[in-house]
Amino acid sequence: MRYLMSIMSDPESEAGTQEPEPEIYEAMAAYNEEMAKSGVLLAGEGLAPTSEGAEVVFRDGEATVVDGPFTEAKEFIAGYWVIQVSSHAEAVEWAKRCPHPPKGDPTRMKLQLRRIGELEDMDNMSEELKERERVLREQTEG
């Protein structure tokens, strides 16, 4: 199963964001390497500030474009990873290993985990269908 792991931000923390310290970059790089070495990291990107983004809102057939920064939003995604894990608990375990503010540092940091929908179809497939599919696959793909 795959999870989208997002690191969340909000207007306040985005406004106050300074360039992170080199140690933070290093810790994040080590974290990413760790997930890559373990074969769980499929994709990931950090996102530019919301001032470079836009929101497109549809209402009554009309599209309204609101350019960033997202001052109205409570929170938004600042970066994401796509990880492949064997269980919900494993996804949580990886999230907990993300570099974070140390004890005593009041800065709040939040990661959000969402399972990516996939493969559910397989569960509803009967044995007979699986067999037929195997046959067809042999013939169509070799």
Added chain:
Amino acid sequence: MTRQVEAVWRIESARLIATLTRMVGDVGSAEEFAQDALVTALEKWPDEGVPRSPGAWLTTVAKRRILDRWRRDERFRERTSELGREVADRDGQAEFDAVLEEDYGDDLLKLMFVCCHPVLSTEARIALTLRLLGGLTTDEIARAFLVPESTVAQRIVRAKRRLAQKRVPFEVPSGADRDARLADVLEVLYLVFNEGYTATSGEGWLRPELCEEAMRLGRVIAGLMPKEPEVHGLIALMELQASRFRARVGADGAPVTLAEQDRSRWDRLLIQRGLVALEGSIPVDPARPRGVYSLQAGIAAKHATARTAEDTDWREITVLYEALARRTGSPVVELNRAVAVSMALGPGVALGIVDALRDSGALDGYHLLPAVRADLLQRLGRGEQARTEYERAADLTRNESERALLLERARSAVGSEI
């Protein structure tokens, strides 16, 4: 709490066992020490909480056990590796720590080669790999392969015993047999992947899980051996094949052939990853032939990048099948090449290849030979002959639903000629 401990185990167990194997010399006792540490964790963590570095915690507990045993058990001391003895003789905790803190990557790679060692049967290699490298429980492996748990447990016990008896060294093979040994490792992963992919039987989540585990372990090896093109070839092949998972079944639950699949349901992330891996699978040295996984991945990529079935680059696929047939000498590959040729150049040319295969007798008794031949004859408008071939194929298959499908085609073959 148990789930959390299980998750930690999934993440940490392979490198823990790999590191401990270096200490004690054999995977069997290494796994016992690792399991001991896990049991301790299950006792302590519910009360004390999960430590900040659970992997380091488990390693420390395991190495204390090893040191204890060293001190009181002479036979154990004799059995353990030279390196282990050396460290223990000096009995310096600091040295012990130093050994453990070295890069674990090498150990993990060695563990992979040991689990897929040629002294073991294929089944044993698979079971051991999933258990020691995948961190799967015996029960999970048994459910995934639809065999009793006791069978898997026995396979693992015997495999460990055999590795110890044969004194299989804990090392990455070098020299002449290196390529062959790497091929063994990759084969095990591909077998695991196929067990999940073909999904001939069995229920639920463990099947796709097997594919994912094979892909994950492939990525782990790729990280450890980034310069081996075939490792990337295997990853590319698995990711490109897995990208079609969602599209293989229609809304009504019926299987969908490659040509008829809704390509928008293909997994773009996996395709993209597969294509990147495919690039890495082509040897930099032009004198080095492209590997069999790379070639198969190349074929899968041609399908993955065709916007519609009609856009498929069958000529290029034909070229890749030719190379694959040369590399493998396999008549089954040759039959697949014939199918590709029929799409690229028409059924007439393909029939020549299939007839040559039939005359060679290499595929006698293989139902797909007459099945493919029937399809070509039908497309050539020779419905009566097609019917006979479909019936022959139906006779040869041992699979009921397949037989039904072939007989249905036999009936429609005659119809098409009228």
